[in-house]
Amino acid sequence: MITFDRVTVRYTDDGPPPLREVTLRVDEGELCLVAGRTGAGKSTLLRAINGLVPHFTGGTLYGSVIVDGRDTRHHPPRDLADIVGVVGQDPLSGFVTDTVEEELAYGMEQLALPAAVMRKRVEETLDLLGIAELRHRPLRTLSGGQQQRVAIGAVLTTHPRVLVLDEPTSALDPTAAEDVLATVTRLVHDLGVTVVLAEHRLERVVQYADRLLYLPGDGRVVDGEPAAVLADVDLAPPLVELGRLAGWAPLPLSVRDARRRAAVLRQQLADTTPPDPTSAPATTPALTARKIVVRYPGTVAVAGIDLDLHAGRVVALMGRNGSGKSSLLWAVQGSGPRHTGTVTVPGGGGRDTVDPKNLSAGQARRHVGLVPQTPGDLLYLETVDAECRQADRETAASAGTCRTLLDRLAPGLPGDRHPRDLSEGQRLALVLAVQLTAAPPVVLLDEPTRGLDYLAKRQFVALVRGLAAAGHAVVVATHDVELVANLADRVIVMADGDIVADGTTAEVMLASPAFAPQVAKVLAPAPWLTVEQVTAALGPTREPA
Amino acid sequence: MTDRRTGAASVRADSGRGPRRWSAARLPRGLHPGAWWWWALGLATAASHTTNPLLLALLVAVTALVVVRRRGDAPWALAFRMYLVLGAVIIAMRVVFRIIFGGGQGEHLLVSLPEIPLPAWAAGIRLFGPVAVEQVLGGFYDGLRLATMLVCLGAANALANPKRLLKAVPGALYAVGTAVVVALSVAPQLVESVLRVRRARRLRGATGRGMRALRGIALPVLADALDRSLALAAAMDSRGYGRTAAVPAGQRAATGALVLGGLVGVCAGTYGLLDSTGSGYLGLPMLLAGLAVAVTGMLLAGRRVRRSRYRPDRWQPAELLVAGCGLAAAALTLFAGSVAPELVYPPVSPLTWPEVTPLMLLAVAVAAGPAWLAPPPGLPSTRPPTVAVPVSDAMASTRASDPVTPLPGGRA
Numbered sequence: 025m026i027t028f029d030r031v032t033v034r035y036t037d038d039g040p041p042p043l044r045e046v047t048l049r050v051d052e053g054e055l056c057l058v059a060g061r062t063g064a065g066k067s068t069l070l071r072a073i074n075g076l077v078p079h080f081t082g083g084t085l086y087g088s089v090i091v092d093g094r095d096t097r098h099h100p101p102r103d104l105a106d107i108v109g110v111v112g113q114d115p116l117s118g119f120v121t122d123t124v125e126e127e128l129a130y131g132m133e134q135l136a137l138p139a140a141v142m143r144k145r146v147e148e149t150l151d152l153l154g155i156a157e158l159r160h161r162p163l164r165t166l167s168g169g170q171q172q173r174v175a176i177g178a179v180l181t182t183h184p185r186v187l188v189l190d191e192p193t194s195a196l197d198p199t200a201a202e203d204v205l206a207t208v209t210r211l212v213h214d215l216g217v218t219v220v221l222a223e224h225r226l227e228r229v230v231q232y233a234d235r236l237l238y239l240p241g242d243g244r245v246v247d248g249e250p251a252a253v254l255a256d257v258d259l260a261p262p263l264v265e266l267g268r269l270a271g272w273a274p275l276p277l278s279v280r281d282a283r284r285r286a287a288v289l290r291q292q293l294a295d296t297t298p299p300d301p302t303s304a305p306a307t308t309p310a311l312t313a314r315k316i317v318v319r320y321p322g323t324v325a326v327a328g329i330d331l332d333l334h335a336g337r338v339v340a341l342m343g344r345n346g347s348g349k350s351s352l353l354w355a356v357q358g359s360g361p362r363h364t365g366t367v368t369v370p371g372g373g374g375r376d377t378v379d380p381k382n383l384s385a386g387q388a389r390r391h392v393g394l395v396p397q398t399p400g401d402l403l404y405l406e407t408v409d410a411e412c413r414q415a416d417r418e419t420a421a422s423a424g425t426c427r428t429l430l431d432r433l434a435p436g437l438p439g440d441r442h443p444r445d446l447s448e449g450q451r452l453a454l455v456l457a458v459q460l461t462a463a464p465p466v467v468l469l470d471e472p473t474r475g476l477d478y479l480a481k482r483q484f485v486a487l488v489r490g491l492a493a494a495g496h497a498v499v500v501a502t503h504d505v506e507l508v509a510n511l512a513d514r515v516i517v518m519a520d521g522d523i524v525a526d527g528t529t530a531e532v533m534l535a536s537p538a539f540a541p542q543v544a545k546v547l548a549p550a551p552w553l554t555v556e557q558v559t560a561a562l563g564p565t566r567e568p569a
Numbered sequence: 570m571t572d573r574r575t576g577a578a579s580v581r582a583d584s585g586r587g588p589r590r591w592s593a594a595r596l597p598r599g600l601h602p603g604a605w606w607w608w609a610l611g612l613a614t615a616a617s618h619t620t621n622p623l624l625l626a627l628l629v630a631v632t633a634l635v636v637v638r639r640r641g642d643a644p645w646a647l648a649f650r651m652y653l654v655l656g657a658v659i660i661a662m663r664v665v666f667r668i669i670f671g672g673g674q675g676e677h678l679l680v681s682l683p684e685i686p687l688p689a690w691a692a693g694i695r696l697f698g699p700v701a702v703e704q705v706l707g708g709f710y711d712g713l714r715l716a717t718m719l720v721c722l723g724a725a726n727a728l729a730n731p732k733r734l735l736k737a738v739p740g741a742l743y744a745v746g747t748a749v750v751v752a753l754s755v756a757p758q759l760v761e762s763v764l765r766v767r768r769a770r771r772l773r774g775a776t777g778r779g780m781r782a783l784r785g786i787a788l789p790v791l792a793d794a795l796d797r798s799l800a801l802a803a804a805m806d807s808r809g810y811g812r813t814a815a816v817p818a819g820q821r822a823a824t825g826a827l828v829l830g831g832l833v834g835v836c837a838g839t840y841g842l843l844d845s846t847g848s849g850y851l852g853l854p855m856l857l858a859g860l861a862v863a864v865t866g867m868l869l870a871g872r873r874v875r876r877s878r879y880r881p882d883r884w885q886p887a888e889l890l891v892a893g894c895g896l897a898a899a900a901l902t903l904f905a906g907s908v909a910p911e912l913v914y915p916p917v918s919p920l921t922w923p924e925v926t927p928l929m930l931l932a933v934a935v936a937a938g939p940a941w942l943a944p945p946p947g948l949p950s951t952r953p954p955t956v957a958v959p960v961s962d963a964m965a966s967t968r969a970s971d972p973v974t975p976l977p978g979g980r981a
Contacts, residue, residue: 102806102808118804120801125879139878387774
């Protein structure tokens with residue numbers, strides 16, 4: 025179906041090519057997973073399939089890519105629209121029309137399909153993806169998962185033979201991600217569509233994949249069975265790490281596989297219990313919020329929430345998209361709207377306590393620092409160094425404070441680089457450094473791990489733990505279950521503006537399959553959350569399984 | 570794989586079959602926007618050819634009736650009230666201006682205001698002074714006529730979906746139509762980005778003033794907009810936008826030249842028509858020739874565009890009836906004007922009571938036709954945005970107080 029023949033892609037003459045001499049074949053009806061670190065060339069590979077590379081992006085492509093008999097050298101993307109459907113990371117930015125039904129019909133209109141056929145296919149697709157009740161809804165009012173399903177539906181109506189999905193679940197909560205992935209696997213199994221899918225969170229998809237294309241980052245592509253490829257790759261979901269630890273072969277890819285092999289491991293762990301989370305030191309809270317209410321026209325975003333944050337602790341804030349996590353963080357920081365309720369932080373300069381909302385923006389950030397969902401919004405200068413100097417000036421900190429912080433968070437970031445050229449992880453580190461320059465005792469992070477790969481996430485975990493150890497109270501709003509298991513001391517789950525669960529990480533995460541990390545699912549009923557814990561427990565006395 | 574999809578078979582309303590033909594045609598649906606525009610323009614034409622306040626008031630009433638009975642609940646449909654207010658403002662302005670710059674013609678003095686003396690060079694202009702009934706009435710009639718025309722156009726705006734009108738543009742203008750649609754959807758996104766960045770800047774302690782603030786907001790917003798437009802362009806390209814039938818380069822150049830040349834001709838022709846000193850050939854002949862060339866070019870260009878339309882609006886009997894009502898109302902008013910001009914343009918001096926003839930009443934009755942002849946508006950095309958996301962079972966079970974869902978392995 026898709027053939028790459030000695031494909032090399034170069035964007036610049038001197039830089040290393042993202043793809044070098046890649047030869048591979050994807051057969052009809054395969055679900056092919058593309059994995060690799062950020063910037064390893066995943067998007068380039070995906071975009072080469074329908075000719076966006078090089079027709080749209082520029083650069084030079086050597087060799088040939090042939091899809092269903094058509095060579096992308098001679099067919100620009102629009103001429104491949106009837107064979108290849110492409111869905112991007114952010115569905116909203118790819119929508120052309122503004123209601124669901126029109127969006128589904130758009131691709132067919134371009135292909136000049138007869139009106140009767142279009143009518144029929146729109147109805148079929150609405151049912152296939154389970155979005156029939158959304159047909160008249162404006163696209164902007166849909167939730168993230170619904171938008172992603174509409175985007176998939178919009179390319180499916182042209183009946184493409186190949187579906188290319190670039191990180192379709194990166195912005196979705198676990199349940200919405202499940203919905204989208206279930207849809208994708210259904211397409212593969214029921215309709216025989218060939219799917220090529222890039223994803224950072226391998227734990228979500230690897231079990232469905234027939235093939236894994238791993239991009240180590242040097243232009244090569246490692247191609248093979250998922251279990252075989254993952255055996256010696258530093259980028260692995262927790263299940264695979266657990267499998268390596270226990271010495272299972274072949275490696276398990278689904279919780280079911282792992283559970284069936286885990287009997288021995290469970291026995292080994294029977295006598296030990298995971299170390300207690302650092303018991304809460306009875307300190308005075310670093311921030312106390314009472315009865316916070318945030319309202320927007322037509323909806324209550326936060327409905328009277330109480331929140332205590334303690335120094336040295338990491339709190340994870342979870343809940344589906346639109347459950348009020350961001351509104352709560354902004355209200356607590358003082359920059360966002362807050363209708364009723366009080367927030368108090370220990371005051372400086374002789375006062376007992378202050379409310380950050382009553383302080384000037386410059387003063388408020390000395391008490392509570394917030395890194396928003398799109399950290400790039402805070403950056404507007406040309407170079408990393410200029411941003412750092414500006415951060416020092418803003419807070420009247422001694423010169424070099426921000427740069428020192430940055431070097432601790434992300435060592436060796438070139439100072440003359442433009443902030444927009446940084447990777448997601450580097451940009452996050454820069455913004456965090458800028459915010460930490462004001463030395464706030466409370467740090468709030470809104471969805472910080474979007475688009476981070478496993479290694480970047482591991483660094484992020486170390487970074488946040490470092491902040492907590494240094495006495496900051498940290499809140500991380502996130503959808504990422506595995507991240508929370510590794511990072512948080514306490515988990516708060518929100519729904520509809522309310523707190524529905526609040527407890528230690530183990531309590532909350534073990535109570536529900538939607539929030540249980542993979543290790544917990546495998547080792548239940550024992551309360552293990554992470555591979556790290558298991559490693560520590562097995563460490564000295566471990567015998568080969 | 571085409572027909573293996575499960576799901577609803579194509580069920581189409583079997584309109585125009587059997588004895589229930591009429592009721593099928595009257596199922597709720599959106600009318601072709603063109604039909605509403607023809608009807609509204611017809612009414613506006615009728616209004617422009619009379620100053621009879623009774624007839625004008627009846628026309629406004631009829632327009633309002635049709636709008637109330639046949640508009641949907643989309644945002645543009647609610648703008649009709651604004652046009653009514655605007656109409657009232659126009660009438661008030663006309664009357665007030667007549668009072669200020671009166672002139673005082675007329676025998677029936679209403680009130681005598683003190684006149685403001687003006688210097689000699691402003692002779693012919695009078696400020697205030699005696700106000701006559703005729704003068705006020707003349708202003709009122711004039712204003713009412715203008716207001717009625719405005720209300721008619723407002724009605725078309727309220728009844729016809731502007732986006733569907735854009736979809737009905739000819740093939741050659743398809744690209745322009747798409748650009749407008751995209752621009753309409755991008756504008757709110759841009760506003761959203763500005764708000765988001767401004768809010769985010771407070772997190773860095775920045776206050777929102779001065780050049781630096783402008784730069785701090787504009788750069789991220791522009792970078793964001795650029796990223797988004799690139800993503801949109803890539804998405805449109807990979808979904809087949811711009812697929813064209815194979816056209817030789819020569820023909821492409823020829824159609825371009827035809828359209829451009831024709832438009833230049835149209836401009837020159839219009840100029841010639843308006844400029845009385847120009848030579849004869851520059852006027853109407855030039856305009857018509859330019860128009861013909863441009864239309865030919867567009868038709869040729871339209872043949873290159875190979876695309877189809879999803880659920881296109883069709884001209885069905887109801888559309889023809891609605892458009893016909895508007896045109897008939899205009900024709901009847903014109904006819905009434907030629908039969909009894911003094912009744913259609915009632916004189917203000919001497920003062921006479923305006924009268925309504927049967928012919929005028931017929932015109933109004935015909936204009937009201939669409940209130941019953943047009944099918945009721947379709948189901949809501951845009952529901953109020955719901956922010957709440959459907960509750961999924963998995964999330965619902967995380968409530969702390971709920972019985973704990975067992976994990977695989979039976980932890981409970």
